[in-house]
Amino acid sequence: MTDVLLAVRSLVKRFGAVNASNGFSIDVARGELHALIGPNGAGKTTALNQLSGELAPDSGEIDFDGRRITRLPIHRRARLGLARSYQITSVFDHLTVKENLSLAIVAHNGHSFRFWRNAGDDPVIRRAIEPAMVRVGLEERADVVAANLSHGEKRQLEVGMALVGRPKMLLLDEPYAGMGPGGAVELTKLIRRLKAEFTILLVEHDMRAVFALADRITVLVYGQVIASGPPEAIRMDPAVRQAYLGDDDMEQG
Amino acid sequence: MKRRTIAIASGAALLVALPALAGMADEPYLVTLFSRILIYALAAVSLDLMLGFGGMVSLGHAAFFGIGAYVVVILSAHAVEGTALLTWPLQLDGHQSALVVWPIAVLLAAAAAVVIGALSLRTSGMHFIMITLAFAQMLYYFFVSLEAYGGDDGLSLLSRNTAPGIDLGDERQFYYLCLAALAAFLFFSWRLVHSRFGMVIRGCMENEPRMKSLGFATFRYRLVCFVIAGAGAGLAGALIANQTEYVSPGLMHWTRSGEILVMVLLGGMGTLFGPVLGAATLLLVEELLSIYTEHWMVYLGPFLILVVLFAKRGIYGVLAGGNGNHD
Numbered sequence: 353m354t355d356v357l358l359a360v361r362s363l364v365k366r367f368g369a370v371n372a373s374n375g376f377s378i379d380v381a382r383g384e385l386h387a388l389i390g391p392n393g394a395g396k397t398t399a400l401n402q403l404s405g406e407l408a409p410d411s412g413e414i415d416f417d418g419r420r421i422t423r424l425p426i427h428r429r430a431r432l433g434l435a436r437s438y439q440i441t442s443v444f445d446h447l448t449v450k451e452n453l454s455l456a457i458v459a460h461n462g463h464s465f466r467f468w469r470n471a472g473d474d475p476v477i478r479r480a481i482e483p484a485m486v487r488v489g490l491e492e493r494a495d496v497v498a499a500n501l502s503h504g505e506k507r508q509l510e511v512g513m514a515l516v517g518r519p520k521m522l523l524l525d526e527p528y529a530g531m532g533p534g535g536a537v538e539l540t541k542l543i544r545r546l547k548a549e550f551t552i553l554l555v556e557h558d559m560r561a562v563f564a565l566a567d568r569i570t571v572l573v574y575g576q577v578i579a580s581g582p583p584e585a586i587r588m589d590p591a592v593r594q595a596y597l598g599d600d601d602m603e604q605g
Numbered sequence: 606m607k608r609r610t611i612a613i614a615s616g617a618a619l620l621v622a623l624p625a626l627a628g629m630a631d632e633p634y635l636v637t638l639f640s641r642i643l644i645y646a647l648a649a650v651s652l653d654l655m656l657g658f659g660g661m662v663s664l665g666h667a668a669f670f671g672i673g674a675y676v677v678v679i680l681s682a683h684a685v686e687g688t689a690l691l692t693w694p695l696q697l698d699g700h701q702s703a704l705v706v707w708p709i710a711v712l713l714a715a716a717a718a719v720v721i722g723a724l725s726l727r728t729s730g731m732h733f734i735m736i737t738l739a740f741a742q743m744l745y746y747f748f749v750s751l752e753a754y755g756g757d758d759g760l761s762l763l764s765r766n767t768a769p770g771i772d773l774g775d776e777r778q779f780y781y782l783c784l785a786a787l788a789a790f791l792f793f794s795w796r797l798v799h800s801r802f803g804m805v806i807r808g809c810m811e812n813e814p815r816m817k818s819l820g821f822a823t824f825r826y827r828l829v830c831f832v833i834a835g836a837g838a839g840l841a842g843a844l845i846a847n848q849t850e851y852v853s854p855g856l857m858h859w860t861r862s863g864e865i866l867v868m869v870l871l872g873g874m875g876t877l878f879g880p881v882l883g884a885a886t887l888l889l890v891e892e893l894l895s896i897y898t899e900h901w902m903v904y905l906g907p908f909l910i911l912v913v914l915f916a917k918r919g920i921y922g923v924l925a926g927g928n929g930n931h932d
Contacts, residue, residue, distance in 0.1 A: 391845075408816045427821055430819060437818075444808055444812060451807075455804060458801055459820040464804070464805045467799055467803075470796070554873055588824055
């Protein structure tokens with residue numbers, strides 16, 4: 353096996369009588385875009401919540417970059433470089449572009465129990481803020497409140513925030529949900545760009561996007577992995593075809 | 606000059622000149638009334654720090670206000686009687702000096718805020734409101750049953766605290782002290798809101814899960830904000846005990862917390878000067894209307910509803926112009 357960044361072993365999570373995760377295991381190699389798919393109710397979100405730290409597994413282990421993170425809280429995982437993106441546009445609407453980026457900068461630079469000095473004069477922020485704004489082409493919009501940005505600018509800002517934090521891995525949670533066809537094309541371009549810099553675990557319902565982007569795909573049904581491999585192998589896999597029987601998406605993809 | 610600057614400058618000028626104006630108008634009572642307004646403004650600004658910038662809606666803020674007030678009166682009572690407050694495990698005597706008593710009031714309020722905040726902040730939304738309310742009511746009933754210090758009837762302050770170079774018993778001097786305390790706290794809050802800490806707090810208010818996923822231990826930041834707000838209210842409590850020369854458990858009743866909350870909403874949540882305007886408006890309206898009717902709330906209620914519905918940043922937002930950005 354190549355260099356594994358995220359190794360998940362036999363996660364079990366029960367809600368009452370339901371086994372939402374039933375021995376879920378996955379290996380994500382450094383640099384790849386790994387997609388996690390499955391029919392509704394397969395336990396994709398439960399699995400992702402355990403990776404990001406929102407849920408604690410009943411049993412099983414999660415190793416990230418050589419460290420056991422099974423019991424670490426969300427913010428500790430984020431500091432190690434495991435970043436979860438909620439819906440793709442989740443910038444802070446009431447803060448300015450500069451403040452949004454500053455938050456992402458200070459998140460990874462010591463504590464923020466600094467009560468007196470103006471944040472704009474903080475050397476940590478001063479050093480990093482200009483390049484961060486230039487990189488995503490928002491230097492002209494520094495003092496604009498994020499709510500007043502166009503949709504495209506918001507996405508640029510979001511990417512800027514992700515880049516600043518230098519995460520080792522992005523967890524993308526159904527980024528295509530509720531997106532029109534035009535937006536989907538833009539988003540695919542954006543994810544391609546992110547893919548060049550980060551290891552990504554993409555949890556997605558949209559088959560077309562998954563087959564267009566993923567290096568490898570893992571298929572989850574009833575909390576268990578039924579197949580894992582490159583897109584072509586997954587497309588041909590009889591068990592997967594069985595699980596998606598009658599689902600046209602599979603044919604189109 | 607910007608409209609906001611004009612509004613703030615004229616408000617400050619009015620407050621500085623007030624004792625002189627009251628003297629000219631031969632209405633010395635105005636100085637007392639405005640001391641009271643300044644003290645409540647201080648409490649309201651402290652609540653706004655956590656409410657308007659930290660997104661923590663508390664209905665128990667009067668608890669810290671009451672603690673500050675009781676510290677002053679209890680220590681003073683022991684000083685006058687010449688008895689010790691505690692003999693074990695350490696000797697603790699009563700005290701009259703503001704330089705000793707007020708820091709104790711602030712620290713005790715902050716300590717209470719650490720405990721209450723640490724427990725309350727594990728919840729959010731409606732649960733947070735209810736749990737802060739419950740803690741404040743617990744303290745309220747504790748002081749109601751504390752017969753040694755007046756219980757339900759409350760306790761009088763025999764003489765105001767002493768301080769070097771200033772006579773707190775003099776209404777004018779006391780007024781300027783309150784004004785200085787409010788100005789200092791406003792300046793501190795202004796620095797705080799624009800600091801790195803303030804930025805984190807505002808981020809938590811808007812989207813806490815996102816802050817966690819950025820890597821912030823949000824609980825700690827929110828707790829510190831809660832404690833700073835509690836300490837501010839404790840200082841206001843120490844001042845109000847000196848101003849009214851009397852405290853009762855009513856100071857920490859939940860309706861008092863509600864009043865302070867209304868001051869913040871009325872003046873403009875998330876603005877620093879708004880709560881000052883809110884406190885002035887509420888107390889002046891109360892003063893005026895209660896000449897004519899004891900049911901003055903009937904008239905204030907609709908006004909409050911209109912402000913909340915139509916003026917997003919309260920009275921301050923109307924005076925200072927639309928998008929005055931968080932200050």
